[in-house]
Amino acid sequence: MRENNPLRIGLIGFGCVGQGFYNIVEQQPGLNLAITRIAVKTPGKARPLPAECFTYHADELLADPDLDLLVEVIDDATEAFRLVSAALRQGRRVATANKAMLARHLPELVQLQAEFGGTLLYEAAVCGSIPVVRTLDQYFSHEPLRAVSGIFNGSSNYVLTRMSEEGSDYAVALAEAQALGFAETDPSLDMGAFDPRSKAVILAAHAYGVFLAVDEVLNLGIEGIAAADIAWAAAQGQKIKVVAGLYRLPGGGLTALVTPQLLGPESALYGVEREFNGVVIEAEFAGTQFLQGRGAGGHPTGSAVLADVLALRRGLRYAYAKRPTAPDAQLTHGLELEAYVRHPDAGVLREVLTWLELPPEALHTDAHGSFATGAVPVQQLWAWRQELRSLGVFVARQGEVRPVAVPAGAALATAELV
Template sequence: MTIPAPTRTLNVAMLGCGTVGSQVARLILGQADDLAARTGAHLNLVSIAVVNAHKARPGIDKSLFTTDSQALVERTDLDIIIEVMGGVEGTRELVAEALGRGTSVVTANKALLAAHGAELTTIAHEHGADLYYEAAVAGAIPIIRPLRESLVGDEITLVIGIVNGTTNYILDQMTSHGADYADALAEAQRLGYAEADPTADVEGYDAAAKAAILATLAFHTSVHFDQVYCEGISQLTAADVTAVGRLGFVLKLLAVAQLAEDDQISVRVHPVILPQSHPLASVGGAYNAIFVESRAAGRLMFMGPGAGGEPTASAVMGDLVTVARNRVRGVAGPAPTSYTDRVVATMGDTECSYYLSFEVADRPGVLAQAASVFGSHGVSLHTVSQIPGDEGDPGRDVPSATLAIMTHRTREHVIRDCVKELEGSPFLRGRVRLLRVEGVK
């Protein structure tokens, strides 16, 4: 089959040319004939806005670079802008300006979308432009388009996933090799999985931005970054990992977006205990994986490399081809909808199963006393186990033991009340360790 030679040219510009951007630019320049055949138009890369135009970027003509990003977005001859410069303030204004001029935008900027996605989507819709962002959540893993298009006729009830490779690598090292948190983080930094300042990753902020995007698409409700409950992994210990491993579970940092029976949604990022049989439990290293449940399609799993220059560039290029095809046809692609206006539940009103461990005096009746605390708050217990303590403090008359309790689903504020009562009980020694559980009925 012979494909007619394209007769149209689309002008493409870029904001940013770092690890991802430079890879995208080289792909556009090096695959010109293939891209023309796939899109029906020649994709002409006309300008790239950067901070330092003199920096060496092999394979990219220096004449393409400019330091005037504002002038770039104000050009009247642009069809598509690829935004890979990152950041929120400043970047928002540039993207809004481009969309307001009818220029379609492809972006990998999760923080921008989590903070201003609804506003930018509206501007794009009003001016007949596309706003595509497959690369913003999980690198090369196709998850945005399935939520935005393939599953849009279904009702999604749960999106849960590993969306940060840094934290997954750290927890995998702690699980598989018995490393403590500090050593696992140092190894992740040595290998380039973690930044010198890993705060955004290990405290869950990166995952929270992605959770906001996923929840917005899954539940047709605009979810802002500030509405996502966020808790990282920096307080987890090797003892936590060992303790849950004894019970047949693993620890993961997960983004969770869930539709409740009362039609509210919970959107949260925090460490989660998963049974080893769960599809996400075996995802190791720096990989990402997202698990989706819907009414009709059932359970779906998406897995792959979630970061890095080449995987992220692949997702950007996929969006570029789609947007270019739309421009050739003179249409904009389907915009995500936010018509439901569902309430985003507070963490206190969110339902989970919970794992609690705490040291107690090892004497008759203590287990019953601890269980009665949960019973008085209407919390049903799933499993209870007692781990004998060491010989303990010679100054203590009564040896100690550790109780490990897993509950059935209950609201967070109820379990917090249980913790408060336990920590005021005379049999308790130390603090209560609380972790959330998924995948247990």
């Protein structure tokens, strides 16, 4: 790199994150960074910079040898993968915020870095401003972790907070979140817990060295939640939060899932409200740590992109140090959790009980109608996940995921067979 010359950055995408990053760099000339080229998609769109600042062909940035590094912050995961993988094949340094792309292509992107010598950093992709990727990758590179869990989606957390504060229904809280810009017009990725699932998959690579297949991780969202569920939780002194979790199992394997969870005040996540995100790291030797911050927005996310750009200048690469000792993933088979299940239609709820192998005694009634509680095999939640989602059944877990308890007689029978 040219001595004392500013680091030349090619910025691909100039939306919420791109503009946030640009603005932060403009405010700090002492950083010696220069965003020399910007690529966007749509000609003629009103922008805060003159039209001559932009190109509409991101490939021109890939072909420009004067750029020292690229920042990819577009909203199209397929195109982002094409651009980022092409840049890595050139051995370039790249920062990205695209969690959907990373969750699907991480093994390939890591391989491209090893093969061609480029570097990819992506702090902004997980929990916006919270420095969790680097913390897990670098600081905890050799520390065994019992669990990494958290609230990884600010939009659904905002809806849950407002429902809890106002006693309002889901649709009302969602409409408010959308009006304030805290939720997308199409809320399905956030409310259905697909977005936090991508983030959990990314963190698994750094916390445990495991590359999980994103489509194999169970994600249950809050589309079916009602004021009755919030009220039931409150009556137990609890709140409902969408918790993404990576947990070491007693046998040593790793499990991962994202579901609504009932939490009491003893949980650090209990107080994470509105659009905020929070991460709890339970480390074998260091003990438990908690990080909280803004998970989205132009400046918080742009700040994480800036941290990556400065780290790329210093030559930082992720270590993925736990790859050689990665545990096996055990995602659904042989696991169970304590579930709370509700649907306003008693007939649907009875049907759901059979799917989830809950006995009739699991059914209860309160002022709002019927609901069920009891131990449910994770495999059954997985098998019926699409039906649960399309029928608007609300499922929350209470406590930890655990291996299914083998009845004493069954264990004996197995032992006798050996």
